[in-house]
Amino acid sequence: MLVLERVSKEFRGRRSLFTSGRTVSALRDISLAVERGETFGIVGESGSGKTTLTRLILRLDMPTSGRILFEGDDMARLSAAAMRRLRARIQIVFQDPYASLNPRMTVHDIVTEPMLIHRATLGLDQRTRTARAAELLAMVGLAEQHLHRYPHEFSGGQRQRIGIARALATGPAMLLLDEPTSALDVSVQAQVLNLLHGLQQRLGLTYVFISHDLSVVRYICDRLAVINRGEIVETGQAEDVFRNPANTYTRMLLAAMPDLPSL
Amino acid sequence: MTEPPLLDIRDLHLSMTSFDGEAHVLAGVNLSVRRNEVWGVVGETGCGKSLTGLSISRLVPSPPARYLGGKILFDGRDLLSLDEAGMRNLRGHRIGMIFQDPTTNLNPAFRIGEQLVDVALAADRRNPDILGVAARAGRRARRRAARDLAVRTLAEVGITDAAERIDAYPHEFSGGMRQRVLIAMALIGRPDLLIADEPTTALDVSVQSQILALLAGMVRDHAMGVILITHNLGVVAKACSHVAVMYAGVIVESGPVAAVLRKPSHPYTRALMSSIPTSGVRRGELKGLPGQVPNLIKPPRGCRFAPRCAQAAEACRAGPPRPVDIGGGHMAACLKPGPAAEAA
Numbered sequence: 001m002l003v004l005e006r007v008s009k010e011f012r013g014r015r016s017l018f019t020s021g022r023t024v025s026a027l028r029d030i031s032l033a034v035e036r037g038e039t040f041g042i043v044g045e046s047g048s049g050k051t052t053l054t055r056l057i058l059r060l061d062m063p064t065s066g067r068i069l070f071e072g073d074d075m076a077r078l079s080a081a082a083m084r085r086l087r088a089r090i091q092i093v094f095q096d097p098y099a100s101l102n103p104r105m106t107v108h109d110i111v112t113e114p115m116l117i118h119r120a121t122l123g124l125d126q127r128t129r130t131a132r133a134a135e136l137l138a139m140v141g142l143a144e145q146h147l148h149r150y151p152h153e154f155s156g157g158q159r160q161r162i163g164i165a166r167a168l169a170t171g172p173a174m175l176l177l178d179e180p181t182s183a184l185d186v187s188v189q190a191q192v193l194n195l196l197h198g199l200q201q202r203l204g205l206t207y208v209f210i211s212h213d214l215s216v217v218r219y220i221c222d223r224l225a226v227i228n229r230g231e232i233v234e235t236g237q238a239e240d241v242f243r244n245p246a247n248t249y250t251r252m253l254l255a256a257m258p259d260l261p262s263l
Numbered sequence: 264m265t266e267p268p269l270l271d272i273r274d275l276h277l278s279m280t281s282f283d284g285e286a287h288v289l290a291g292v293n294l295s296v297r298r299n300e301v302w303g304v305v306g307e308t309g310c311g312k313s314l315t316g317l318s319i320s321r322l323v324p325s326p327p328a329r330y331l332g333g334k335i336l337f338d339g340r341d342l343l344s345l346d347e348a349g350m351r352n353l354r355g356h357r358i359g360m361i362f363q364d365p366t367t368n369l370n371p372a373f374r375i376g377e378q379l380v381d382v383a384l385a386a387d388r389r390n391p392d393i394l395g396v397a398a399r400a401g402r403r404a405r406r407r408a409a410r411d412l413a414v415r416t417l418a419e420v421g422i423t424d425a426a427e428r429i430d431a432y433p434h435e436f437s438g439g440m441r442q443r444v445l446i447a448m449a450l451i452g453r454p455d456l457l458i459a460d461e462p463t464t465a466l467d468v469s470v471q472s473q474i475l476a477l478l479a480g481m482v483r484d485h486a487m488g489v490i491l492i493t494h495n496l497g498v499v500a501k502a503c504s505h506v507a508v509m510y511a512g513v514i515v516e517s518g519p520v521a522a523v524l525r526k527p528s529h530p531y532t533r534a535l536m537s538s539i540p541t542s543g544v545r546r547g548e549l550k551g552l553p554g555q556v557p558n559l560i561k562p563p564r565g566c567r568f569a570p571r572c573a574q575a576a577e578a579c580r581a582g583p584p585r586p587v588d589i590g591g592g593h594m595a596a597c598l599k600p601g602p603a604a605e606a607a
Contacts, residue, residue, distance in 0.1 A: 045467035045468070045469060045470075046438070046467055155555060156308070185307040185308050185494060186307075186494065186495075186496075186535060186538040186539055187307060187534060187535060187538045187551050187552035188307075188551070189538065189551075190538040190539075190540070190549045190550060190552070191551035191552075191553075193540070193549055194547055194549055194551065197546055197547040198547065201547075212467060212468065214468070215497075215539065215540045215541065216540055218540065218542065219540030219544060219546060219549065220540075220546060242542070252469060253468060253469060255472075256468040256469045256471065256472040257468055257497070258468070258471070258472070258475075258495060258497030258498045258500065258501045258502075259497050259500070259541070
């Protein structure tokens with residue numbers, strides 16, 4: 001469904017206004033393929049290039065070299081109109097549910113906004129948009145009466161549910177989940193993870209799950225790639241990577257992971 | 264057990280005034296910490312972990328906070344009856360603090376070294392042993408000694424080339440290194456008690472394990488007592504000797520780490536533990552904890568966990584349960600402690 005072929009991204013640093021500094025190579029030769037309906041984990045520490053990778057997949061940035069194919073189409077070659085249509089197919093859930101919802105918009109406006117933006121593709125009038133927003137809220141475990149409230153009236157877990165409803169608004173095929181639970185308490189995290197799993201079963205979604213929490217990745221992902229300093233150091237079935245990590249960096253990460261069964 | 268505890272919090276009650284009324288945010292917290300003990304304080308957001316920590320260093324602004332009752336005995340002295348000058352004598356010197364976000368707790372406009380030297384000089388005023396210079400030594404000599412101490416402490420917390428890095432500004436350091444600087448800053452006055460409020464939450468796991476190892480070494484070398492506030496039970500399992508589980512302003516379960524985590528006896532502790540994805544749990548079968556933390560302006564009358572507890576009975580709603588010892592200092596504030604009928 002999503003294929004990255006030898007994708008690299010470099011950022012040119014700037015020493016002063018006129019001279020360019022050294023280039024920073026944020027991603028080097030990233031190749032991976034995400035299958036339809038699976039959850040693909042991308043694990044790495046801060047500075048490893050996880051965020052750059054999501055920006056490339058969303059085409060918020062263009063790779064320096066390499067190709068990104070979504071459902072067979074090279075994203076760099078798509079026309080503006082085709083790209084707009086494609087954006088409705090890939091949506092993102094952000095890490096911080098406190099920062100990613102506009103405090104001055106009601107839940108209704110937050111959830112219907114993507115439908116409004118993609119109205120050319122989706123062709124929903126205002127009434128259907130509102131009806132769909134109510135449907136989406138029910139799907140993520142909130143109720144219709146929440147539609148006209150503001151984000152500050154919700155807890156962190158509920159806010160993340162709103163963020164998920166917004167991401168589902170355009171009927172996407174793929175969700176990029178950028179650390180969706182790292183700002184939540186464990187008990188709430190468990191609920192959100194189960195919600196994501198249920199939605200995937202029901203809607204046949206493909207997930208790209210970005211995280212530094214290895215126990216969460218192990219729980220939710222089918223396959224994963226471990227990325228360190230802009231390079232994939234290990235990739236494989238999640239369970240295999242956890243049982244027999246082949247790479248020294250992966251082993252170091254696993255050893256550092258504070259785990260309960262270590263008792 | 265003969266030595267009196269370093270810190271003894273007895274039945275601490277704290278309320279906060281808000282627009283909606285008065286919230287009873289700490290409702291009878293009991294905690295005692297001895298030297299060489301690392302107490303993990305865990306619980307969800309808003310359960311009073313940080314307020315407990317901040318109360319010890321008397322950093323809770325009041326108003327809006329009001330202490331309704333209880334004592335915080337530090338070396339036998341009640342901190343709640345101490346004035347601000349008395350507290351200043353303790354903070355940074357006898358009681359060290361580390362906070363969650365290393366970025367906002369360092370002044371970006373000053374070099375690391377200057378900030379450390381300030382702390383060292385302030386600590387030296389209370390305890391001249393810290394710099395080890397003669398009382399009549401001049402300002403210059405004092406500063407030089409403070410700087411040497413800063414370099415030594417930085418090296419001690421694992422910053423390589425401390426002598427050169429000391430003149431760097433905070434922005435030149437990574438998150439993990441900044442956290443080390445804060446730890447160095449907390450340790451420079453040789454505190455007896457260290458309060459670390461989520462010291463590793465903002466950090467990567469590999470840095471986290473380094474910092475935890477560092478803390479363990481510090482406890483060993485300085486015979487400190489530590490209160491480690493965290494929401495991560497994995498961190499507790501790794502770094503603590505004891506644990507106190509908080510819920511809605513009450514410690515619901517406490518005791519030696521191994522006892523509590525092997526035999527969680529309060530339903531809330533069990534719920535927390537079963538929320539953590541472990542290798543045995545199949546996808547979609549993770550147990551969360553339904554419901555929400557109660558409104559503390561009108562808290563439930565009996566056990567504060569009862570509204571979310573699967574085993575709650577009529578008796579649980581009558582009055583708050585007292586903590587009972589279920590063996591070896593393992594306390595649980597539950598009418599029906601012990602493993603649940605359905606295996607957790």
